[in-house]
Amino acid sequence: MHHRPSPRPRPPATRPLLGFGAVLGAILATLTALLAAPAQARGAGDAIGVPRTHTGLAHPERDWLGSSVAAHEGRSTGGDSVTAAASSVPRTPGFDVSNWQGKVDWNAAYKKGARFAYIKATEGTTYKDPTFNANYTNSYYAGFIRGAYHFARPDSSGGKAQADYFVSHGGGWSKDGKTLPPLLDIEYPEGAACYGLSQSQMRGWISAFLTEVHAKTTRWATIYTTTAWWKKCTGNTSLYSANHPLFIARYASTPGTLPGWPFYSFWQHADSGTFPGDQDYFNGPISGLRNLANNE
Template sequence: MPVHRSGTARPRRLTAAGILLAAFSLLFTLPSAAATAPARGSAYLGMGVLAHDGRGGGTPSLAAVTQTEGVDVSGHQGNVAWSTLWNSGVKWAYTKATEGTYYTNPYFAQQYNGSYNIGMIRGAYHFATTDTTSGAAQANYFVDHGGGWSRDGRTLPGVLDIEWNPYGDACYGKSASAMVGWIADFLNTYRARTGRDAVIYTATSWWTQCTGNHGGFAANNPLWIARYASDPGTLPAGWGFHTMWQYTSSGPTVGDHDKFNGAYDRVQALANG
């Protein structure tokens, strides 16, 4: 009997060692969060939609109201073929200008001026990082680096891109009330600097999660809704309609395509204020 017990003890030890070895092997083959986190400054309009709200894209359903095609671009697109987009029917464009208070788009001039020169109505957007600096600081940075507005009939008001944090916690570690306060700080500062109310770009699911579905901005700030489907879906609280809709990240020439909820003269009206 003692010999028998001695003979079974060794395989058990080997089994335990094997399990431990397998665990270490798995640990070192799993990707780390640090290895997969994007570089600061690389965020763009709809980045969180792709990651959290589905990768679909679909053909927008026909609507009673005429829709006007647009695009949004960032540094990821580099130099954009504006003539190709114009000839395809794109009439308006938004370009990423800034992120936080630490990043400006190196392709901003080609994108912002190029769209204007080809004949489009254009605007600029800011990717918010609400855990780095205040809303006022980021609004000022945005205006100082391309996010201003001019009454030339072809410049749209600036956009606050507020969505999932690509660098960490979805809501940037803020409570719903703190997030609403940050957004108000940005919007109030932008209006004081430019005389215009900024457009809010967001997705309903993020807005619900991170602001508690706050409805207090709908009276003054146009809504640019993100949803990659055949319709915009349920809107955040307060807004009875959307002004713009980002409907796909896989459109022709550049990925992100949008519909303005109205004919071309309504795009002009938003530009004119």
């Protein structure tokens, strides 16, 4: 075996000393570039005025659909019990999961009656759930109608940027009767109320996200939230009710008063129960669920 000799180290190059004017010009150029960086990072269509003080994600592996709901709004029932009145309405059971549940036995959940699932795909613009690919594929082969969701972080980047990251890492978006619309999970932050945004800024962030998702997938995204959060942080806007299905979260025997929608499409009614993860209902028979998966 032949070994190539290591290259000789080159002597350091000499540079002429810079004058005071040149040094000052270099410093000013560097400062200008640093000040311009946030504006360059923000894509067209992102909400203007979104704070960028929290560029990192503290613990995305512990953020999931409803991870903040019980702490802020509590539970009025345990498990997956609902009132008899609610049970008389045709509905389809399902659940939602993330890496927090570990390996999911999809075949067992299907045998127990679940027919749909939402699966965490992304958070912010840097985190992809490590179990997403396996969950998305295995749920499909077990017979589920399934979809991907994005955990919103309006404090870390703009709506358009997060939508782009979600679409690129959130699975397929075909209208095949098996793929639910993309889902935006927007709920309570750990820090400043409403992520430090005003109601108008929050509406701008949400609009930027939804518009970009639709432009990239031609699908109208579902919105997951609670009535109290939606009222506080968006002013209870009904801006999205015409096209975007509502996924309401309320751990109780009924979904309660809704925010800016006339009806809900999904209801997360408990954070534990028969199925892995959170317990959900689609507001209708499975035929309606298939229609939604076909973008109808």
